[in-house]
Amino acid sequence: MRILRWAVAATACLAIGAATAETVYKCEAGGRTIYQQTPCAKGQRQQTIRLQDAAPAVDRPAPAGVPPPATEEAPPTAPPGPSAPPPTLFGCIRATDGKPYTSDNGNPEPYMAPFGVLGAVSQPLADTYGNRGSAVASAPELNRGKGNVAGIATSNYVWVQDQCRQLSPAEACAALRDESEANQRSIRNAFKSERGPLEAKDARLQKQLQGCR
Structure with missing residues (x-):
């Protein structure tokens, strides 16, 4: 045994x-x-x-009706959203004094301005202030209550319109950055009660600057 x-x-x-x-x-x-x-x-x-060689190991099929184990898949990557378009701004020249400014409106409304401030007419002071019926009066006459004050307010006005051109994207971005920096300085220097409009303007400028990054 x-x-x-x-x-x-x-x-x-x-x-x-x-x-x-x-x-x-x-x-x-x-x-x-x-x-x-x-x-x-x-x-x-x-x-x-x-002796026979050992049989190689084989994978046994899963029993019928049993789902295969779930494999963890990486979540799909969301496609990048559309980038903000570059800002559209216009460089304008004020008709009354020739000073430049930027605007999002390339066709500003006409407005009335005194004809004298346009520099279109040049005449001697004697002809401008020499008679009582003239449209304007000298400063001493105004101080004494003389002169045609109503004529100053209602006469010799003409329609004018500022001239604008569309800025390139680079020019528009540079103008917005300058305006944003100046507005942020104003926010830092303003009282708390005065910051509301400035902060609203800063939010608008930052939204426009998204197309410049």
Whole structure:
């Protein structure tokens, strides 16, 4: 019985090593049985046993009706949103004094201005202020309550309109940056009660500057 148990254990050990040894020798001598990987000694009864190679492991299919395990997928990347368009601004020249300014309106409304401030007429002071019915009066006459004050307010006005041209994107961005810096300085120097309109203007300028980045 002990020999039989030893033989079973030897067979199990050889089966574990079957991947590397294909031939096993069964040796019998003196009532004992020995299993070994080398041929039996001379005088022993030998029996050759061929062992099969271990079968390669295969993936077993999932049972029917069982869904395959879910694989975690990366969330889809949202496409980048459209960039803000460059600002559209116009560089304008004030008709009354020739000073430049920027505006988002390239066709400003006409307005009335005193004809004298336009510099279109040049005449001697005597002709301008010399008679009582003239449209304007000298400063001393105004101080004494004399002169045609109503004529100053209602006469010699003409319609004028500022001239504008569209700025290039680079010019518009430069103008907006300058205006934004000046407005932020005003916010820093203003009282808290005065910052409301300035902060609203800053928000509008920052929105326009998004197209400049």
